[in-house]
Amino acid sequence: MASTETIEQVKERIEELDPAEAQEELKKGGVALVDTRENNEYNEAHIDGAELVRPVDVAERIEEVVPDHSQRVILYCASGNRSARAADQLRELGYENAASVRGGIKAWEAEGLPVVMPEGMSAEQRMRYSRHTLLPEVGVEGQLKMLNAKVLLVGAGGLGAPAALYLAAAGIGTLGLVDDDEVDESNLQRQVIHNTTRVGQPKTESARKTIEELNPDVKVVEYRTRLDASNIIDIIKDYDVIVDGADNFPTRYLLNDASVRLRKPVVSASILAFDGQISTFVPFEGPCYRCLYPTPPPAELAPSCGAAGVLGVMAGVMGLLQANEVIKLVAGIGEPLIGRLLLYESLGTRFTELKVKRDPECPICGEHAPEVAPEEMGKFPDYELFCAG
Numbered sequence: 001m002a003s004t005e006t007i008e009q010v011k012e013r014i015e016e017l018d019p020a021e022a023q024e025e026l027k028k029g030g031v032a033l034v035d036t037r038e039n040n041e042y043n044e045a046h047i048d049g050a051e052l053v054r055p056v057d058v059a060e061r062i063e064e065v066v067p068d069h070s071q072r073v074i075l076y077c078a079s080g081n082r083s084a085r086a087a088d089q090l091r092e093l094g095y096e097n098a099a100s101v102r103g104g105i106k107a108w109e110a111e112g113l114p115v116v117m118p119e120g121m122s123a124e125q126r127m128r129y130s131r132h133t134l135l136p137e138v139g140v141e142g143q144l145k146m147l148n149a150k151v152l153l154v155g156a157g158g159l160g161a162p163a164a165l166y167l168a169a170a171g172i173g174t175l176g177l178v179d180d181d182e183v184d185e186s187n188l189q190r191q192v193i194h195n196t197t198r199v200g201q202p203k204t205e206s207a208r209k210t211i212e213e214l215n216p217d218v219k220v221v222e223y224r225t226r227l228d229a230s231n232i233i234d235i236i237k238d239y240d241v242i243v244d245g246a247d248n249f250p251t252r253y254l255l256n257d258a259s260v261r262l263r264k265p266v267v268s269a270s271i272l273a274f275d276g277q278i279s280t281f282v283p284f285e286g287p288c289y290r291c292l293y294p295t296p297p298p299a300e301l302a303p304s305c306g307a308a309g310v311l312g313v314m315a316g317v318m319g320l321l322q323a324n325e326v327i328k329l330v331a332g333i334g335e336p337l338i339g340r341l342l343l344y345e346s347l348g349t350r351f352t353e354l355k356v357k358r359d360p361e362c363p364i365c366g367e368h369a370p371e372v373a374p375e376e377m378g379k380f381p382d383y384e385l386f387c388a389g
């Protein structure tokens with residue numbers, strides 16, 4: 001087949017069917033229906049009973065799908081060109097009875113003929129998330145996982161704001177927001193989910209309003225409270241992944257210990273001045289927060305962003321790295337930051353990665369860590385005192 005040949009020349013050599021003719025034949029049976037498009041196109045919509053053979057795979061896979069060279073084969077693609085070339089290829093391979101659907105599945109759908117669409121996604125959702133589903137690694141399957149996922153954000157402030165915005169845009173179906181604070185003018189330099197008119201409103205409420213305007217697919221659950229030993233198990237138990245954007249060490253240790261008990265993955269980040277760090281803690285697969293930091297630093301060495309300065313974009317950079325980790329965990333793609341601590345130094349624009357090992361003596365996830373009986377769940381020492389001491 002000469003590469004200079006036009007599609008019209010190819011089509012002269014093969015048989016083309018109108019969609020209605022193709023449907024008539026399919027009803028009668030005895031036809032092998034082949035979809036010659038890419039995976040993502042097939043996933044979005046295809047004709048019932050079609051077997052996917054990507055254009056690049058035709059020569060290699062057609063024998064497997066249609067072993068009998070005398071069998072009737074009907075091929076289609078999006079608009080009838082790729083399937084015409086495939087029909088021509090089949091002819092050259094010795095198939096006697098291959099035809100291409102003129103105008104492809106677009107013409108088929110335009111005539112109101114039925115197609116199979118993925119369950120659980122509406123027409124609006126297929127449009128909204130098309131740039132996700134176009135990625136073979138994500139696809140419709142990955143998007144459906146996101147729509148069914150429940151992600152809890154601890155803190156609707158610096159890290160939580162950008163993370164929540166992008167997780168909402170991505171279509172994470174349920175976002176829980178834990179924060180007992182109200183929007184302050186000094187937050188707006190980095191907490192972009194809030195705005196000037198929301199000063200004085202609860203942060204969870206302000207964030208919920210922004211998310212609802214951005215993406216109606218997302219259900220927001222507000223927790224206007226601080227995590228403590230008495231409420232943490234109840235709050236985190238129904239979530240798949242937790243984003244740690246807490247602004248204090250007692251909450252970080254408490255969240256770590258509770259998430260290890262319940263085996264919940266936590267994507268943890270922190271920012272200060274021009275520096276940020278992030279790691280993903282998946283209980284018993286990698287280290288936990290305590291393996292990394294066995295003891296909390298003294299209070300005077302742990303300034304929160306409230307008191308110390310932080311470059312606003314640091315919240316965006318690190319919060320979005322967290323959102324990226326969450327999406328990978330939810331969709332089951334890529335390589336999570338398990339056992340790796342990623343440091344970002346913004347003035348030099350340098351990323352550094354440190355390996356972190358599980359501590360066999362870790363009091364929470366180590367070999368000798370005590371089993372926690374169900375009736376002991378939710379009982380924690382007083383973390384405020386522990387850290388202040």
Ligand SMILES: [Zn+2]
Pocket residue numbers: 287288289290291292359362363364365366
């Ligand atoms: Zn540990």
